[in-house]
Amino acid sequence: MTIPELRSYTADDLEAAFGELASEVHRDATELDTPDRVEAFRLHWLGRKQGRLKRIGDAWLKNAPPEARKELGIRFNQLKQQIEGVLSAERLDGRNRESVAEALDITLPGIRPALGAEHPLIRTMQEIVGIFQRMGYSVGVGPEVETDYYNFEALNFPPNHPARDTQDTLIVARQEHKPLRDRLLMRTHTSPVQIRTMENQPPPVRIVIPGKVHRNDAADATHSPIFHQVEGLCVDENITFSDLKGTLDHAMKELFGSQVKTRFFPSFFPFTEPSADVQISCIFCGGKGCRKCKHSGWIELLGCGMVDPAVYDSVRAKQPGYDPRKISGFAFGMGVDRIAMMKYGISDIGLLYSGDVRFLEQFA
Amino acid sequence: MKILSSWLRAYLPGLQVSDRQLADDLTLRGIAVEGVFDLGPRNGSLFEMDITTNRVDAMNHYGIAREAAAIYDIPLLPLAAPLPGSQPVKQPFPVRIEAPDLCGRFTARVLRNVTIAPSSGQVAERFAQLEQKAISNAVDATNYVTMAMGHPTHAFDLDKVEGSIVVRRARPGERLKLLDGTERTLVADDLVVADEKKALGLAGVMGGWDTMITPGTKNILVEAAWFDPGSVRRSSRRHKLHTDASHRFERGADFAAPPVASAMVSGLILAAGGELHGDPVDVVVPEIAARTAERPAIPLSLQEVARILGRTAEGKALQAETVERYLAALGCRIQTASAADYRVSLPSWRLDLEREIDLIEEVARLHGYNHFANTLPSFSGSVVELPSAGKENLVRRKLLAGGYTEAVGSTFCSASDAAKFSHQPNVHVPLGNPLSEEVGCLRPSLLPGMLAMLAHNLNREAADVRLFEMGTVFSGTTDRVQERPSLAIGATGFAIADHPHFKGRPFTFYDLKGIAEEVLSGFATRSLYFDAFPAATGLMPVWLQPGRSARLVVDGETIGFFGQLSQDEAQRRKLRQEIFLGEFDLERLYRHSLREPAAQELSRFPAVVRDFSFVFPESIAWQSIADRLRALNIAELRSVGPVEIFRDEKAARKTATLDTGHFSLLLRVVFQSHERTLRDDEVQGWWERIAAALQQLGGAWRDKVR
Numbered sequence A: 001m002t003i004p005e006l007r008s009y010t011a012d013d014l015e016a017a018f019g020e021l022a023s024e025v026h027r028d029a030t031e032l033d034t035p036d037r038v039e040a041f042r043l044h045w046l047g048r049k050q051g052r053l054k055r056i057g058d059a060w061l062k063n064a065p066p067e068a069r070k071e072l073g074i075r076f077n078q079l080k081q082q083i084e085g086v087l088s089a090e091r092l093d094g095r096n097r098e099s100v101a102e103a104l105d106i107t108l109p110g111i112r113p114a115l116g117a118e119h120p121l122i123r124t125m126q127e128i129v130g131i132f133q134r135m136g137y138s139v140g141v142g143p144e145v146e147t148d149y150y151n152f153e154a155l156n157f158p159p160n161h162p163a164r165d166t167q168d169t170l171i172v173a174r175q176e177h178k179p180l181r182d183r184l185l186m187r188t189h190t191s192p193v194q195i196r197t198m199e200n201q202p203p204p205v206r207i208v209i210p211g212k213v214h215r216n217d218a219a220d221a222t223h224s225p226i227f228h229q230v231e232g233l234c235v236d237e238n239i240t241f242s243d244l245k246g247t248l249d250h251a252m253k254e255l256f257g258s259q260v261k262t263r264f265f266p267s268f269f270p271f272t273e274p275s276a277d278v279q280i281s282c283i284f285c286g287g288k289g290c291r292k293c294k295h296s297g298w299i300e301l302l303g304c305g306m307v308d309p310a311v312y313d314s315v316r317a318k319q320p321g322y323d324p325r326k327i328s329g330f331a332f333g334m335g336v337d338r339i340a341m342m343k344y345g346i347s348d349i350g351l352l353y354s355g356d357v358r359f360l361e362q363f364a
Numbered sequence B: 001m002k003i004l005s006s007w008l009r010a011y012l013p014g015l016q017v018s019d020r021q022l023a024d025d026l027t028l029r030g031i032a033v034e035g036v037f038d039l040g041p042r043n044g045s046l047f048e049m050d051i052t053t054n055r056v057d058a059m060n061h062y063g064i065a066r067e068a069a070a071i072y073d074i075p076l077l078p079l080a081a082p083l084p085g086s087q088p089v090k091q092p093f094p095v096r097i098e099a100p101d102l103c104g105r106f107t108a109r110v111l112r113n114v115t116i117a118p119s120s121g122q123v124a125e126r127f128a129q130l131e132q133k134a135i136s137n138a139v140d141a142t143n144y145v146t147m148a149m150g151h152p153t154h155a156f157d158l159d160k161v162e163g164s165i166v167v168r169r170a171r172p173g174e175r176l177k178l179l180d181g182t183e184r185t186l187v188a189d190d191l192v193v194a195d196e197k198k199a200l201g202l203a204g205v206m207g208g209w210d211t212m213i214t215p216g217t218k219n220i221l222v223e224a225a226w227f228d229p230g231s232v233r234r235s236s237r238r239h240k241l242h243t244d245a246s247h248r249f250e251r252g253a254d255f256a257a258p259p260v261a262s263a264m265v266s267g268l269i270l271a272a273g274g275e276l277h278g279d280p281v282d283v284v285v286p287e288i289a290a291r292t293a294e295r296p297a298i299p300l301s302l303q304e305v306a307r308i309l310g311r312t313a314e315g316k317a318l319q320a321e322t323v324e325r326y327l328a329a330l331g332c333r334i335q336t337a338s339a340a341d342y343r344v345s346l347p348s349w350r351l352d353l354e355r356e357i358d359l360i361e362e363v364a365r366l367h368g369y370n371h372f373a374n375t376l377p378s379f380s381g382s383v384v385e386l387p388s389a390g391k392e393n394l395v396r397r398k399l400l401a402g403g404y405t406e407a408v409g410s411t412f413c414s415a416s417d418a419a420k421f422s423h424q425p426n427v428h429v430p431l432g433n434p435l436s437e438e439v440g441c442l443r444p445s446l447l448p449g450m451l452a453m454l455a456h457n458l459n460r461e462a463a464d465v466r467l468f469e470m471g472t473v474f475s476g477t478t479d480r481v482q483e484r485p486s487l488a489i490g491a492t493g494f495a496i497a498d499h500p501h502f503k504g505r506p507f508t509f510y511d512l513k514g515i516a517e518e519v520l521s522g523f524a525t526r527s528l529y530f531d532a533f534p535a536a537t538g539l540m541p542v543w544l545q546p547g548r549s550a551r552l553v554v555d556g557e558t559i560g561f562f563g564q565l566s567q568d569e570a571q572r573r574k575l576r577q578e579i580f581l582g583e584f585d586l587e588r589l590y591r592h593s594l595r596e597p598a599a600q601e602l603s604r605f606p607a608v609v610r611d612f613s614f615v616f617p618e619s620i621a622w623q624s625i626a627d628r629l630r631a632l633n634i635a636e637l638r639s640v641g642p643v644e645i646f647r648d649e650k651a652a653r654k655t656a657t658l659d660t661g662h663f664s665l666l667l668r669v670v671f672q673s674h675e676r677t678l679r680d681d682e683v684q685g686w687w688e689r690i691a692a693a694l695q696q697l698g699g700a701w702r703d704k705v706r
Ligand SMILES: [Zn+2]
Pocket: A282, A283, A284, A285, A286, A287, A288, A289, A290, A291, A292, A293, A294, A295, A297, A298
C-alpha cells in the first residue's frame, strides 16, 4: 500500500490531495456487493493499525507545520465521515440484500377492488339535475305511462298534432273505447310532469324533472325507442325571457365549462311561446368549426320557451294561482342521451341500453 | 324546401347584405336556412330551408322576402300579376259553393285558345335552378305561383268540365280518378271540386285525371280557392295523400291570396298565347272571411311585452317605436288605444297569430333572441327533495361499491316473458302498436331485460358479469297501469377473476345473498329473514332453481326473490353458464327509513373465543343452530358464526370421514362483557350449555363420531 504524496501544505495542494482520496473512497464503495467486501472495505480504510486513513494521517501529520495541523485535522475528519457514511448505507442495504428472493416485482399489476361502473346516462342525468338543484330547483318525477291528457292535451297540443299519431307514440293496447284524453300511452317527453307539478303546487315553482321517455322509433345508431330527458320548469311573478336565457346560459357553462357560449333561435313547441332552440358553441373545436359541429361551430342542444298561457289554463281549475296575467315562467327540456354521447364520445345510442359490460366498465 | 336568393332579391331592391349574411339573419329569426349552395356567378345561392310547421306563410319566396324586409327595415315590392284585357262575356262562369263551412272562397278565371308549350324565360330558368321538373307552361304556372307566394292553385281542361263548378261534399262511395292515376272511393267528409255531373278533384289535395291539362288542351279554368284546414287534413290522411297543396292548406292558407294567385297563374299561361274571358269569378263565404282575413284586432300592451320578455342586452325594455316597427313590417295594422296599449289587426297570411302572446313572440323574434340580456331570476320558494332520493342513492352506492355495474334495459318484453316474470299471475299490459312482438308488453319485471343483457355479454365473450338495474316495472290492466320502482341484480362467471397473485373463484348464491344483505343493512328494519319453499308449493317463482334460491322477507313483507336461474329457463335461453339473479321491490323497501348509524360503546375487557366441532344431519339448517344458541339468552354471547363447513365428497364410500347425509361444522362463539373480565368457571358453564343445545339439535362431537 502506497502513501500518496502531498506536495505542500498550501490550501490548493490540500484540496487536490483530499479530492483524490475522496474519489478513491467513492470508487471502492461501488464494489461493495457482498458483506465480505463491505468488511474488507472497512478494514482497508478504518483499520486501527493498518487502516489507510491512519497511515496517511500519520505520514502527513508528521511533517506538517503547526499552522496546517488544524486544517489537516478538519479534512481527515470529513474523509472519515464519508467512509462511515458509505458503511452505514451499506449496512442497511446489506440487510435488504439478504432477502433478494423475497423482493417484489412491483411492476406486476396491483389487485384492484372490483367496483361497479356508474351508467353514463344516470351519471349525466344526475350531473344536470345537480346543476339545477344548486339553482334552487326541486326534483320531480312522474309516471312513464301517461294519459293523452297529460302528455298532449294539457300541454296545448292540438287534437290532430302529428306527435299524437301512433307512428310517433307507443300506446297501450285496447284504448279505443276511451275518450281521447283518457287513453294511455308511453309518455313521449317529461313535460307532463310540468302539469302534474302545477296541479299539486301553487306558484312559485322551480322543478327539474329527470326521466325515461319513449317514442315509436326503430333503433339505429342515433335513434332508440327509449331515451332520457331532463325537463325544467320555473314559474313565479316576473319571470322573463331574459331569465330563461340567463338560466340556461349558466347551466350550460356549468355542464360544459365556462368558455361555452349559448345562442337562442326561434322555434316552435305547442306548450311554450316564445319558443327557442338553444345551441352551445362547439365543445370539440371551441367554435372554429369541425366535423362534430358540421363546421358550423355550434351544436344544438335543447328546446325551451316561456310557458304558453294555454298551459296555465289547463291547471287553473285546480290551482287558481296560475293566472297568466299575474305570473309567468319558462320551461326547458334536453335529451340526456345526446348530451352523454357528446360528453363521452359514444357513437351508438344502442350501447347505452345493451348492458354490455365491455362498454359500461369504461365509466368505472 | 328550396329557395333562390336571386328570387328573394327580386322582391327586395334595397337588400344590401350577402347571401350568407341573409341566411344567418333569417336563421336567427326562426326562418331556418339549413344549407347555402352557390349557384355560380350572378346566379346567387340556393337556400335549403327548414320552416317550422306553424309558419306556412314563410314556405315560399315572397313570404321569406317579407321576413327579410322586416329584419332589415327595407321596402318589399308588391306581387306583380300583369294581365291582358279580357274578352267580354254574357255571363260570368257559374260557381256554386255547397259546403260553405269547408270552402271559404273560390275564384275562377277562364282562359281560351291557350297554347300548351314548354315553359320558357324566367319560369324555365328558376325551375332549372331549383331542379324542379318542368312539365308544360300551364302546369308549371301553378307550381311556380306556389313557390312564389305559397298559394296552391289548379288548372282544369275547361272542355272536360260539364256545366257549373260545384264545391260540395262527396257522395258516399263516389269514385274519383286522381292525377296520380289512382282511383279513390270517397266518403261524405271529403270535399270535392265538381261539375254538375262528376267530381273533378279532391279539394286542396289533388286534381282529377279526367280534367287534367294535356298537350291538346285549348281552354282552361284556373281555380284559386281557400279550403278549410281540418277538411283538407282529414282527406289527406284518409287517402294517404300528402301533397304540396294539402301541406299548405292544412296549415292555413292566406284567405286574401286567391285573386292574386289566380292572376299570376293566368298571366303566366297567357304569355304563350290565348285570351282571358270575362272578369274573374270570386265567391266568398263571409263567415269564413270574418274568421280569417277579417278577424278582429287583438290588444297588445307594452307593459306585457316587458313583463314577458324582460330586458334587452342594453338593459332596457323594448321601446314603443321598436315594437310598432316590427309589427308593421310583418303586415299588422296598429291602432293606439292609449299610451302603452295597442289594438293590432292581423295580416290575412298569418293565421297562426291569435293572441297577445303570439305578437310578443313576433316582437322577440324580430328583435333577435340573442339581443336580450342573460339574467338570473330571484326565487322565493323552497327546495324539496324527493322522499326516496336518499334511499335510491344508498342502494346505488352500495351496489356500485360491491362491484355491480349499472345497466339500463328495455322497458318492454315479450308476452311470454311478461307472463312468466309477472308477480301476479297472468297480469301484464300489452302495447297497442309495439315495434315487434319481442317488445310487445310493458315489463312486469326487470328480469327479462336483465337476462337479455347477461346473454348479450356472454355472446360477446364477456363471461364475468355483474349488473344491476333500477327501473320501473308495470302491472295492472290496459285500463289502469300501476308503476313501481324495482331493482334487479344479475351475475354470472367469476366473482373474483384469476390474478397472478391468487386463484379466482366463481360467483355463487352467497355472493348474491351477500349483496342483498349489504343493501338491506342500510335500512332500518325490525326483522329480516330468508326462506325457501319446495318447488311443489308453487311459492317460489318458476324462473328460480328449486333448492338454490330464496325469498327475502323484511318485517313480515316479501321484498324479493333471488337465486340461480332455473335449468329449464337457462336451457330455453341457451345460457350454458350458471346465472344468478334476483329482483327486489323498491317500493316496499323504501317504506323503511334509512338506518341511522349509532356508535356502540366498545368493551374494555378481553373477549373469550371457543370453537365447537360438530357433525349434523343435512336436515339441520344453519339458521336453526343460530336461533337455538340465541335462545339460550346468554347476555355475554357476543357472536356466533360458522367458521368451516365440510361435506364429504366421498360420503357413502368406505374411506368417508362422515356418515352419509351429514356435514361437519366448526362453530365459533365469542363471549365478552362490558362490565368485567369473564371467569373461567362461567365460560365453562356456557360452553356446556351450548354443547348440550347442539346435541339436542341432533349434533354430535366430531371427534366422537370418528
Ligand atoms: Zn366543432
